[in-house]
Amino acid sequence: PAVDIFETGDEIIVKAEIPGLAKDQVHVEVENGVLTLHGERKFEREVKEENYHRVERTYGAFHRSFALPGTVDAEKVKAEMKDGILEVRLGKREQAKPKQITVAVK
Template sequence: MNVVRYRHAPRQVARQQQINQLFEHFFDKGAANAPVDAQWVPSVDVREEANRFVILADLPGVAAEAIEIQMDKGVLSIKGERANPPVGEGEKYSRNERRQGRFHREFALPDSADADGIVASGSNGVLEISIPKKAQSTPRRIQVVAPSVQ
């Protein structure tokens, strides 16, 4: 008996990838929380450091001018749009997997976040939003002074 390695046909692999993408989109918590007008949901990482919170958003192909960041009532909002690439006359896509259009993400920030100190920068298709923490009051001991007897 010969052992033959089974290989998926390319069409079957593509179909399986489409099904996987559908399930990922359906069960993606970011997509569930995205406003209705969003056409895609960028992936993000949210990290807490000793003195700040950091949000990293994957936004390749999105121009800095197309990104709007707002802070309102403890909610940080990231909106923008990735434009459709131009298609020349007589050209057509044989595959179009990258998402284009509007996106919108919102993040409820803790009370310790300092909304006035938020800064954003971008490099290599990654948006970094730095949210400093408010200075916390340090506990101090208060001595009770007894009234002096005369």
């Protein structure tokens, strides 16, 4: 699936297009600094195979892996699906977040 990856001050966000899949058909894993998305879209025959004129939708298993920066906290991972988009939010470790310092004026 096509994927967008971007970063905010608090987290890294991954969005993957996986229309037509139920949440139990998609698996998200974070292990040893690698985010892995995998699942399978099974071909469901609605009519006899010989009656199809064209089959363009993709079917089968998918597997995508992405190396994560050391700033990601593997305990702060959330995933949700909405409207065919899987969104994975990977929280950053506290020391990796930008800090604001107030400057005293004398």
